[in-house]
Amino acid sequence: MPVIPANLSSTKSWRKAESFAGWGFMLPYLILFILFRFGPIIEGLFFSLTRWNLIGRPTFVRFQNYTSLLKDSFFLISLRNSLYFVVLVAPALIIIGLALAILVNNPSLKGRRINRTLIFAPYAVMSTVVGVIWNWIYDKNFGILNYYLGFLRIGPIAWLTEESIAMVAVAITTLWWTVGYNMILFLAGLQEIPTELYEAALVDGAGSWNTFKKITLPLLRPTTYIVITLTLINTFQVFDQIYVMTGGGPGTSTLTLIQYMYFQAFQNYNLGYGAAIAYATFIILLALTGILQIFMKREA
Amino acid sequence: MLSFRKIILYTLMLISVLFSILPLIWMIVSSIKPESQIPIYPPRWIPSVITWENFLSVISKHNFGRWMLNSIIVAGIATFITIFIDAMAGYALACLYFVGRNFLFNLIVFMLLVPIPVTVIPLFLLFSQLHLLDTHIALILPTTANITGVFIMRQFFLGIPGELEDAARIDGCSPFKIWSQIVLPLSGPSLSAVATLTFVSSWNNFLWPLIAINSDNSRTLPVGIAQYMGAMSGASGSAPNYGPPLASAVMATIPALIVFFALQKYFVQGISFTGIKG
DSSP, rough: OOOSSSHHHHHHHHHHHHHHHHHHHHHHHHHHHHHIIIIIHHHHHTTEEEEEEEEEEEEEOOHHHHHHHHHHHOOOOOOOOHHHHHHHHHHHHHHHHHHHHHHHHHHHTTHHHHHHHHHHGGGGGHHHHHHHHHHHHOOTTHHHHHHHHHTTTOOOTTTTTTTTHHHHHHHHHHHHHHHHHHHHHHHHHHHHHHHHHHHHHTTTTTOHHHHHIIIIIOOOOOOHHHHHHHHHHHHHHHHHHHHHHHHTTTTTTTHHHHHEEEHHIIIIIIIHHHHHHHHHHHHHHHHHHHHHHHHHHHHO | OOOOHHHHHHHHHHHHHHHHHHHHHHHHHHHHSSSGGEEEEOSSSSSSOOOOOOHOOOOOHHHHHHHEEEHHHHHHHHHHEEEEEEEEHHHHHHHHHTTHHHHHHHHHHHHGGSSTTHHHHHHHHHHHHTOTTTSHHHHHHHSSSSSHHHOOOOOOOOSSSSHHHHHHHHHTHHHHIIIIIIIIOOOHHHHHHHHHHHHHHHHOOHHHHHHOSSSGOOOOHHHHHTTTTHHHHTTTTSSSOOOHHHHHHHHHHHHHHHHHHHHHHHHHHHHHHHHHHH
């Protein structure tokens, strides 16, 4: 609440000073934001309407890049692969993230704090190191995963060099790497729920499944929405772990949208076409989050 | 007596923790074995011979120390700039009334939906026109244009009681003085949260440094380590070489994990802030 001033003229001058100060405080951030985030985002749209091979000037080609994309089988493959990756990993990230949060939030279990930290720890590892670790674990001839699966008479599996399995391998790695992040988000949401509600449920003799369904899930709704949205955004634009683990291969089996953008823009130097791939990714993502929003609202 | 239910819960917790840390332990264990002892079955969790040869080979043959220094410089400067400008912008968005404030805030938050890769082609052209490709400036500046930091600071400032500032206003304090002398000293924890998140995101940043940096001397760690991956799969036709990639991974990870364990309180706080108060 602003203070009620002694007279009107001082309100006006304070308001004016405040407006001035507001823009002043925003200025350093705004300059950087416009130059390096907002500006490039808008520029990207213009580049996507041009043909440009780094040398020479961009030529305006209207929507030609986009119509080419629809006929480009590599683009369609990369779109399918990106969606496949999301379907493989996003539900696991969300459901296991929630399950872990509930587990490490259970007050009757000992060692919750340290376990929380340990489960979250892989998130601090950089993508290329994640690649080194898992390339070694997945090694077909000497990897520990195949060794232990051997006891179950499975394998040896060529995790990263078999077309049908490479994306699954990347998905498992991604789950290991980032599920702790979702756990932390859910944990924050869980801790906002008043404990009295659980006590009341206990008094009423509600079982744990009912308590989960009737109290935890509904009250966790805003958090769940954020987690689903963030997970969707992050998994749909997957790049790092694929670049270091499979490079899009074998064949095109792990070629994702951003992978293909990188290839077109920075290896073939089709910058305009690359920009169109990036924007198509954004537009599809926007549509997906829009659908998600409608879906979540209807459920509510 | 443990109830059946508790045994199941403890088992689940144990499985989750093992799944999380065994890959890291396996990386460390493998890195201190001589090359001849690494690719063998059965895998040995306790090495029969311990050696530092992989680490020495990484340090002597590659620019590893340089990459790490570069990472520290880039992430350090980016973090320093970011916490200042985010604290200022967050304060304006939370506590100062100015024309266009809501529009500006919504615009900034909406940009969170735009995948970062959308920006890399325009950024590449921008920095190439400025002749700043292959410099650390090209790595630092885009990191400072972050969104979550502003969001976290705004959420924090919204929670500060207005009476405090009002009292200062009546005493004739300027907005800048209120910010720097009253508000900022209260913001330690949220500034630390923003600092931790920014540092980690810069430290781990991969796609943009991969594009912006050419020369080996200017590389940051993630891109530097990516070079070893070829050796690991034996891509160049030679026998696969596991030791040096694993040793470089360990050296890049241990400092990150130490910092992570020390600062994880703030890390968690930052993430939680983006989650619940949205």
